[in-house]
Amino acid sequence: MTAHKTGYFTHPDCRRHEMGPGHPECPERLDAIEDRLLVTGVGDALERCEVPRASLTDIELAHDRLYIASLRGLELEISEQLAAGGPPYAHIDSDTTMNAHTWDAAQRAAGAVIAAVDAVMAGELENAFCAVRPPGHHAGRHQAHGFCFINNVAIAARYALERHGLKRVAVVDFDVHHGNGTEDILAGDERVLMVGIFQQGLFPFNGEVPRGPNMANVPVPAYTKGMEIRELVEQEWIPRLEAFRPEMIFISAGFDAHREDDMGQLGMVEQDYAWITGRIRDMARRHSQGRIVSCLEGGYNLSALGRSVEAHVRALADL
């Protein structure tokens, strides 16, 4: 018998990673979520859970060993640089930067989704939301990309398959940007179905042609409204998911498709996030014993982020 509880996984280390003044993927994102859950009382309805560090073996479920070693090497370099009075950052690409805490934060972020999988599989929780950063869905097997270092959702999906012996898991991605890292890692893995909706022609400038038969990518033009997105979810995602009958569903929960978020130009609002989440929750209850593990990706307008996460978590917890 599964407990009808929603877990909330977060860790202070996830706040210590930052990429420089004015960077939109900032620690204050987590504060905005915490504040909103606090003032609305929604936080009281959630089970706060401990977050361990992910082990290297688990991170290697989705990433190349040499890539992981290079990230750890950069972390050491930053520490030495700092000790010598140098800058506190190492730049990976024009918008992705490590500081001395990035690796710890990434390990906690991946640790959160793994712990969430364990708790959901043990029946202690029905589902869970992980308020973590850095985000993960642009991180590929061999590379950091677009604010992402370690692909939390891809690791968790593989973890559920390999360590818990599940046969089919689904990944749902409603971030405004295509989850190219998750696709890089999971394309061609028949145990996984990934469905994504994202704005066409936006970073990372791909995804229109799926990289495997297990990918259902739905690009939408700028200025698509929430109601139209709901219709596409109903037409494009739901039949694929119903036919696949996943035993667990992962959500790459990015909230940057919100109409107040200027990282993209889509027109989602809180009620749309609540609707999509409710639709997934109902399906999970039919096919997956309710098992959902959702993980924060994007969402950069702090007020819209807080409200959207509240709507998402309310729907997960049936509040």
Ligand SMILES: [Zn+2]
């Ligand atoms: Zn995004």
